[in-house]
Amino acid sequence: MAGILIVAHTPIASAMLDFVDHIYGSIPDKIQALDIPAHEDTKISAQRLQAAVDLVSESKQVLILTDILGATPANVAGKFALNDTDNQIMVITGLNLSMLLRAVSHRHEPLEQIVEKSLQGGMQGVVKIRTSAKMTIE
Template sequence: MTGIVIVVHTPLGSAMLDCAGHVMGKIDNVAVHDIQADDMPDARAPAVVADILRLGRDGGGVLVLTDLVGATPANIAKRAVLEAQAQGVQCAVLAGLNTPMLLRALTYRNLSLAETREKALAGGVQGVLRVD
């Protein structure tokens, strides 16, 4: 099973996981890192790496979801993934987290990491629609 780590601006991660739990029920094997405005990447990245390593223990890989490319949470996520990959854990990052992306990732995490990543990406893109 693909583990999922959410690294986003506070309080988005906790709120997104609560929303997913409302839709899907109890959710396991997910870690959330809500990043504060004054958090430093060097200080926060080790905890993200630790969660990636913990969730990647079973060999299913870890999908890291973040919100804005180039922002502090995304930089922390990228740094953590590089460190975890150097330690032998298969992992990938997707940016632009939205609710459909998270729900797809959770729904299809029984697939390979590559397949889970693509399903999540498709869900995120397909979930953005003009509704008028």
């Protein structure tokens, strides 16, 4: 089973993990959140990321979900994934709740499939809701 790390700006990662807890009734094994505070030294972020990977990498496969491309969490995760020779690590940016649910639901599959399912979930979860005169919000 692949490990899943949510790496995002504080408090997004923890909030996303709370959502998983809400949906599943508990946090499944090998899923962790790592909040990256504003202005944290990237060396410290990388060290904390290493510790988190160590906690979830039982199968040596880890999916890291980050909030936004080009920001510190994604940059730290991307560099880490390139330099980690002990694990197969894949990073996806643009985290949303649909993506996260897909990753958790498919975490028993091979890492490549988890990535594809997560990307599909993330894209399918972004839609425009049609509004009409009949639609009311209470």
